[in-house]
Amino acid sequence: MPDTPALPRRIAHLDMxxxxxxxxxxxxxxxxxxxxxxxxxxxxxxxxxxxxQQERPEREWTSDxxxxxxxxxxxxxxxxxxxxxxxxxxxxxxxxxxxxxMGMMKAAxxxxxxxxxxxxxxxxxxxxRQFKRLILDIAPVMEDRGVDEVYIDFTHVPGGQRxxxxxxxxxxxxxxxxxxxxxxxxxxxxxxxxxxxASEFNKPGGISIVQPEDLQTLIWPLPCRKINGVGPxxxxxxxxxxxxxxxxxxxxxxxxxxxxFGKSYGAWLHDAAWGRDERPVVTESAPVSMSRETTFERDLxxxxxxxxxxxxxxxxCEQVAADLQRKGYVGKTIGIKLRYDNFKSVTRDQTLxxxxxxxxxxxxxxxxxxxxxDLTRRLRLLGVRVGALVKAGDAANRxxxxxxxxxxxxxxxxASSRAETPQLFD
DNA sequence: TCTGGGGTCCTAGGACCC
DNA sequence: TCTGGGGTCCTAGGACCC
Numbered sequence: 464m465p466d467t468p469a470l471p472r473r474i475a476h477l478d479m480x481x482x483x484x485x486x487x488x489x490x491x492x493x494x495x496x497x498x499x500x501x502x503x504x505x506x507x508x509x510x511x512x513x514x515x516q517q518e519r520p521e522r523e524w525t526s527d528x529x530x531x532x533x534x535x536x537x538x539x540x541x542x543x544x545x546x547x548x549x550x551x552x553x554x555x556x557x558x559x560x561x562x563x564x565m566g567m568m569k570a571a572x573x574x575x576x577x578x579x580x581x582x583x584x585x586x587x588x589x590x591x592r593q594f595k596r597l598i599l600d601i602a603p604v605m606e607d608r609g610v611d612e613v614y615i616d617f618t619h620v621p622g623g624q625r626x627x628x629x630x631x632x633x634x635x636x637x638x639x640x641x642x643x644x645x646x647x648x649x650x651x652x653x654x655x656x657x658x659x660x661a662s663e664f665n666k667p668g669g670i671s672i673v674q675p676e677d678l679q680t681l682i683w684p685l686p687c688r689k690i691n692g693v694g695p696x697x698x699x700x701x702x703x704x705x706x707x708x709x710x711x712x713x714x715x716x717x718x719x720x721x722x723x724f725g726k727s728y729g730a731w732l733h734d735a736a737w738g739r740d741e742r743p744v745v746t747e748s749a750p751v752s753m754s755r756e757t758t759f760e761r762d763l764x765x766x767x768x769x770x771x772x773x774x775x776x777x778x779x780c781e782q783v784a785a786d787l788q789r790k791g792y793v794g795k796t797i798g799i800k801l802r803y804d805n806f807k808s809v810t811r812d813q814t815l816x817x818x819x820x821x822x823x824x825x826x827x828x829x830x831x832x833x834x835x836x837d838l839t840r841r842l843r844l845l846g847v848r849v850g851a852l853v854k855a856g857d858a859a860n861r862x863x864x865x866x867x868x869x870x871x872x873x874x875x876x877x878a879s880s881r882a883e884t885p886q887l888f889d
Numbered sequence: 890t891c892t893g894g895g896g897t898c899c900t901a902g903g904a905c906c907c
Numbered sequence: 908t909c910t911g912g913g914g915t916c917c918t919a920g921g922a923c924c925c
Contacts, residue, residue, distance in 0.1 A: 503893090565892090569892095571890095612925070691923090695922090727900090728899085751898090752897085754894085756894060757893090757894085809920085813917090844893090846895095
């Protein structure tokens with residue numbers, strides 16, 4: 464093999480534009496341009512069609528005619544009762560100040576006439592798989608970052624270096640749009656950190672190319688919060704030190720940042736501000752944990768709502784078990800999460816000698832965890848988690864070779880099993 | 890105006906072992 | 908009697924991301 468000069472790294476970040484809302488508009492084009500909010504419970508399309516059939520019996524309604532459902536049939540935000548947050552909102556709704564993660568009740572005051580659609584993750588996942596398949600057909604090194612985002616390594620892809628990546632980015636955009644009608648924004652830069660910021664520059668439908676020499680002009684004027692990894696807490700602390708932009712962050716000594724933000728995070732902040740990031744685009748990753756949680760319609764009490772809580776608890780355990788089994792994993796760290804009426808959260812977990820994906824075993828251990836928390840306060844949320852995952856087959860093999868006696872328990876498990884605590888809803 | 894659900898990673902103390 | 912480090916695992920909480 465002849466020596467080839469090392470190519471400069473070209474990393475792309477692709478972000479689907481208003482993904483959930485755009486997918487919904489494919490089904491309901493009649494809502495285009497109207498303020499629409501997505502969130503608050505899940506309603507199946509079948510249920511909606513049944514209701515429609517009842518209210519408008521003059522014709523037959525099938526899933527082929529979603530685009531003909533009259534706009535006045537859709538529920539509006541002001542009629543919504545119950546809790547929850549908005550998952551996303553169309554541009555028309557955002558003009559009223561409505562945005563994702565906002566409480567429904569607040570959104571209803573800002574834009575009472577907004578149409579309300581329930582989230583339909585199955586539908587979004589369907590389009591998610593499709594656009595990722597299209598990308599993989601063009602560029603094989605792709606990292607999954609959730610339903611609507613990916614990183615792509617352009618470096619060795621044909622055309623990936625042309626015009627800094629713009630040619631390949633255009634090709635991917637066109638491929639996705641032609642197949643789905645959906646648009647996306649792409650940023651291409653020397654690394655993931657900058658690419659992520661660049662993909663936001665020209666939304667929607669934009670392509671932004673950032674070269675190493677563009678750091679000062681394009682990146683340094685941005686607020687620190689634009690760095691993926693600087694959240695509200697870190698941003699507030701930075702501001703308290705008079706640091707608002709990435710450029711101001713870059714002008715601080717590395718040692719000063721380490722002193723105030725810790726060895727690891729401080730050094731990382733310094734690297735980030737100087738546009739340094741060597742993380743590779745990772746094409747495969749194994750899950751670490753799986754969980755299910757639910758927020759109740761009203762806060763529940765462990766004693767007074769014992770039956771209801773017990774049923775929810777069992778269901779969560781069954782759902783996690785089903786998720787594990789479906790994906791072929793077992794885990795040995797079983798945990799619970801509670802959120803009290805004052806919004807404070809606590810977690811408890813316990814590690815078993817053997818990994819499991821069995822609903823009864825999960826419920827048994829999660830029940831032990833429940834005995835270790837305060838159950839006198841009303842509960843707003845309950846969750847069940849299984850961590851320390853391994854592939855189901857691998858676990859079986861290792862157990863076999865290590866000859867662990869069946870029924871072995873960790874000391875912590877044995878201790879908590881002996882604990883005499885009052886039975887509440889478990 | 891009260892604030893979803895699913896994740897990952899980091900920190901820090903204590904247990905336990907060598 | 909007082910006093911070592913280092914490594915790993917477990918547990919709880921919190922920041923952050925999509």
